[in-house]
Amino acid sequence: MSDRSLERAQVPQIRPASYASAAIFKPFIRLLSFFAKEVNEIRRQPRLVLSLLLGPFTILLLFGAGYQGSQPVLRTAIVVPPGAESDLDEETLAQIGGLNFQLAGVTSDREAALAQLRNGELDIVQIFPANIREQVLNGEQPSVEFVYNQINPINEQWIQYLGYAEVVEINKSILLSTTSSVQGEAQTLQTQLSDMREQLDEVDSGLSSTDPAELRASIRRLREASGALALAGMATGPQSEELRGELVQLQEDLDTLDQAVSEGRLEEQQEQVRTTRDRIARLETQIAQFNALSPGVIVSPLQQTYQNLTGASYDLMTYYAPSVLALLVQHIAVTLGALSLVRERILGATEIFRVAPVSVTQVLVGKYLGYTLFIGAITALLVLLTRLLNIPFLGDPLVFAGLVLLLTLASLGIGFFISAISNSDSQAVQLSMLVLLMSVFFSGFFLPLENFSAPVRAVSYALPLTHGIAGYHDIMLRGAMPGEFTWAALGTIAAITFVGALAGAWAQFRKVVG
Amino acid sequence: MSSTTTAVIDVRHADVVFTGDAGVHDLTMSVEPGTIFGLIGPSGSGKTTSVRLMTGIYPPSRGEVTVLGRTPRKFSPRTREKIGYMPQLFTLYPNLTVMENLNFVASLYGLGYFRRRKRLEELLDLVELGSARKTLGRQLSGGMQRRLSLACALVHNPQLIFADEPTAGIDPVLRGKLWEHFRELRDQGRTLLVTTQYVGEAAYCDMVGVMRDGRLIHVDTPEGLRKHALGGEIIRLVVDPAHVVAAGQLLYRQPFVNDVNRDRAHPGLLFVYVDEASEALPAMFSVLNDNPEITVQTAEEYLPPFDDVFIALMEQADAGDTASTPALTVIDERAVGS
Numbered sequence: 001m002s003d004r005s006l007e008r009a010q011v012p013q014i015r016p017a018s019y020a021s022a023a024i025f026k027p028f029i030r031l032l033s034f035f036a037k038e039v040n041e042i043r044r045q046p047r048l049v050l051s052l053l054l055g056p057f058t059i060l061l062l063f064g065a066g067y068q069g070s071q072p073v074l075r076t077a078i079v080v081p082p083g084a085e086s087d088l089d090e091e092t093l094a095q096i097g098g099l100n101f102q103l104a105g106v107t108s109d110r111e112a113a114l115a116q117l118r119n120g121e122l123d124i125v126q127i128f129p130a131n132i133r134e135q136v137l138n139g140e141q142p143s144v145e146f147v148y149n150q151i152n153p154i155n156e157q158w159i160q161y162l163g164y165a166e167v168v169e170i171n172k173s174i175l176l177s178t179t180s181s182v183q184g185e186a187q188t189l190q191t192q193l194s195d196m197r198e199q200l201d202e203v204d205s206g207l208s209s210t211d212p213a214e215l216r217a218s219i220r221r222l223r224e225a226s227g228a229l230a231l232a233g234m235a236t237g238p239q240s241e242e243l244r245g246e247l248v249q250l251q252e253d254l255d256t257l258d259q260a261v262s263e264g265r266l267e268e269q270q271e272q273v274r275t276t277r278d279r280i281a282r283l284e285t286q287i288a289q290f291n292a293l294s295p296g297v298i299v300s301p302l303q304q305t306y307q308n309l310t311g312a313s314y315d316l317m318t319y320y321a322p323s324v325l326a327l328l329v330q331h332i333a334v335t336l337g338a339l340s341l342v343r344e345r346i347l348g349a350t351e352i353f354r355v356a357p358v359s360v361t362q363v364l365v366g367k368y369l370g371y372t373l374f375i376g377a378i379t380a381l382l383v384l385l386t387r388l389l390n391i392p393f394l395g396d397p398l399v400f401a402g403l404v405l406l407l408t409l410a411s412l413g414i415g416f417f418i419s420a421i422s423n424s425d426s427q428a429v430q431l432s433m434l435v436l437l438m439s440v441f442f443s444g445f446f447l448p449l450e451n452f453s454a455p456v457r458a459v460s461y462a463l464p465l466t467h468g469i470a471g472y473h474d475i476m477l478r479g480a481m482p483g484e485f486t487w488a489a490l491g492t493i494a495a496i497t498f499v500g501a502l503a504g505a506w507a508q509f510r511k512v513v514g
Numbered sequence: 515m516s517s518t519t520t521a522v523i524d525v526r527h528a529d530v531v532f533t534g535d536a537g538v539h540d541l542t543m544s545v546e547p548g549t550i551f552g553l554i555g556p557s558g559s560g561k562t563t564s565v566r567l568m569t570g571i572y573p574p575s576r577g578e579v580t581v582l583g584r585t586p587r588k589f590s591p592r593t594r595e596k597i598g599y600m601p602q603l604f605t606l607y608p609n610l611t612v613m614e615n616l617n618f619v620a621s622l623y624g625l626g627y628f629r630r631r632k633r634l635e636e637l638l639d640l641v642e643l644g645s646a647r648k649t650l651g652r653q654l655s656g657g658m659q660r661r662l663s664l665a666c667a668l669v670h671n672p673q674l675i676f677a678d679e680p681t682a683g684i685d686p687v688l689r690g691k692l693w694e695h696f697r698e699l700r701d702q703g704r705t706l707l708v709t710t711q712y713v714g715e716a717a718y719c720d721m722v723g724v725m726r727d728g729r730l731i732h733v734d735t736p737e738g739l740r741k742h743a744l745g746g747e748i749i750r751l752v753v754d755p756a757h758v759v760a761a762g763q764l765l766y767r768q769p770f771v772n773d774v775n776r777d778r779a780h781p782g783l784l785f786v787y788v789d790e791a792s793e794a795l796p797a798m799f800s801v802l803n804d805n806p807e808i809t810v811q812t813a814e815e816y817l818p819p820f821d822d823v824f825i826a827l828m829e830q831a832d833a834g835d836t837a838s839t840p841a842l843t844v845i846d847e848r849a850v851g852s
Contacts, residue, residue: 026591026624033621037610044609044650348605352666355569355676356622357594 030358034366035373042336042374052332053378057324064317064324072155074123074162076101077113081130088128089173096169097126100162117149124148124159126166132174144170172299179295186287189225193280193287196222200277203266212261219261223254226283243286250279314392314477321391322476323445325382326468329375329404330411334435336371337415338428341505346425350509360506364498368412375408376401394479403471403482406490410464413497420504439465464493521580522547522674522705523568528577530567538563538728541577545707545721550700552716553709554824555725561709562602564725565678568707569599582674595623598672602679602709604659608652612643612662615651616669623670630669637665640695642688656683664692668699675699675706681715693718713824724827731831740817743826746772747791749798750816754809755781761808768801770794782811791815 042049078097080088090106097103104122107113113125129135129142136142146163150156196218203215226247253276260269290298313319344350344363353363383400387393393400414435422428440446442456443465449457460466467489471482521544530537538560545551553561566572567579570586579586584593606615616637620630638644641661646654654662664680677696681689693715696706700720708719716722716736724732724739734742741747753761758776762784766774771794773787788794795813802808 023624025626029621029624029626033618036621037607037614037618040614041607041609347607348601348603349607351566351571351601352599352605352619352622354571355594355597355599356619357591357624358622359591 027362030362031366031369034363035369038367038370039374052335053328057328064320067316072158074101074159075104076124076126077104077116077122078106079110079113079125079127080106080108081128082108084128084130084132088132092173096166096173100166114147117147175299176295179298183291183295186291190284190287192222192225193284197277197280200273203273204277216258216261219254219258223251226250246279246283250283253279310478318391321386322472323469325386326407326465326472327439327445328382329379329407330439330465330468331436332378333371333375333408333411334415335432337412338418338432339425340367341416341419341508342422342425342428345508354509360509361502364416364502364505368409371412372405372408376404379404393476395475399481400475403475406494407464407468410490410493410497413494413501416501417497417504420501420508439463444469461489464490520547521545522582523707524580525568526578528567528574528579530563530572531575538567541730543723543730543733545705547705548700548703549720550696550706550708550718552719552722553707553725554713554716554722557711559725560728561725562678565676565707565709569676595670596673598667598670598675600663600667600677600680604663606651606662606666609650611648611650613647615662616665619666620669625670633669637668641665657685660684673704675704677706677708679709679711681710681712713820716820726828726831732827740823743823746787746789748816749786749788749791749795749813751784751786751813752782752811757808758782758784761802764801764805765798770797785816
């Protein structure tokens, strides 16, 4: 060592200027250094912010404005075979078919309709059977054939459900028509029952005065009318079995009386006359009751009514708006977090941190602070925007702020963890996109959580967005406090991801700089 | 080479091994307080790795490293506050202004906002970035980025400064100014370890370590280094051209002369290699005075540039001989051989 340097070795130890600062404030100053740095960096990247914010917002706005409901529009043609027109009222068919499907037309040309289906000009061809009435009267159940050409399982489910509903409606229409017709025939039977009862009254009071030929003619008419009514299926009401039994019994009574009249021993059948007369009286009452009912009540005795405790449901755009807000918060937080640590590493700033008196925890917490403030401001702006679109906000803003905070922390945790395990910013972006994709599928954003099996639902619950959507809906649309599960789940995700991100960042910081 | 416990940096037989033979090997050096230690060597010679070893970024795979009395991997925050570090590459934020970058680093070291203001102004003046305080990092030229990095390393007024090629890409005038500031810092009692590829900057250092292929091949003062490279000191002698050969032969026979070289491009010019120029000059004059036909025009100690010293050292290292052998390339021809 030279004399000069020996001389200098004696100089008093230097106290760095920073030592003069109170040690107690230093951790806060370091923490705030990252806070200020992140805020400054973000505000210098307006394009990044716009792409993060406006990109998903525009897409979802388009969705909200353009989405017209979950039921697909399916083009259909109805094929009525030649000769079936007498059984099927085309106008009614077209009316019912048009309820669930977009009716392209009613035709008797089955092959032409199927060719259109194959060419993609139609989605469904409905082929109705011929001789419906005949088959029904033979006790058969003819089918309406729905032919389609689908690879989309959801559309297939819709076709089968809508086809079922259509056939139910057609059956109902047939029943209504039949019931009206039966009521007409019952009216005729009522008259004949009345005539018959009067004649039987006469027989009962003085049998000799009744003309046997006239009596037999009345018996024959009544037997035909009651037989036809029983066959026509009058028995469609609640008393059907009893009525059918009475009609069958009446037929037997009439046969006995007819036999007795023809053999000239009607006086021996006094008891049978009274029994028949009483049965006719009961039938008259029952038929009167049957005719008093409207065909609609007989065919559909039960109707449904609906009551929504919230008053009324919202339109689709309003319903999806809170989900969109939650998705934006998660997406921005995950993306910012994911790019954060990996960029420091690529830039080489980690090398400075390794030498400086700053801990990994301070780096991470400082970043949490900066990004949380930024996302808070963005959320406030978005809520104001939704208010301009008349999206309701019924809940407590403070509770909402708490929920946004937890959602942000949980999402940032996922982002930082991604950042800690990524080797490049493109890898970080890729993983962020994967989280976005998972969120759209599994968070209940589009598909209800109940549609997933239990193991897959665990993935849903691991996503902050799942709980964010539930909480946002509760606060904004119901004006209610989110459930305990929402708070607990978000808190747990935030805590676990913080620990994961810290461990990952620590490992990265300790890793040798390349 | 000293290895006393008063050394601010003490490295003993330390290795940092990467894939293959890359890294540093058997590094042994110490840096005394209040000195400037320059690490000089070609690109890839292990300078940056050595600095990272001493700052705790790389752990040694063998050997011991002590900086400010502590093992670098276990530096406490208080120890870290005493260290300033300027990495080789620009590691600051392209989307922050010069002032924001400085403020950020100042905050990292715990400097309060009001306390740091004057300091930041001083540093901006020092690195001549006062007019660029609102310029974004990405808009700075390479030289400006180096200056900003240096300002960040000095922002907390550290006791020990590691500067990895602080003058790379900086114009000569500012380079001179920075070295002047480094020397002021040293005079205040601070210790600096500076790496550089500008061999001439060795002259500003108190001690210089020459690195090659991951090994520290020589540590000495700049003067000692020059002497080692040249195998002694050189006297530049100009005589009348007609007697230049006679003068050379005469001097070559003297016991205090190690060698004599003649420069054909400059008739009458001789380079005389001796152990100590101050002792050899009077003896040389005495010998030449005894030969009146030889007229001495000028005689002075010759200090070749450090670039030449460095090249000589590298050539010696290539030849596997670190003993003093005259190898100065400025002399094109041996005038007198035995």
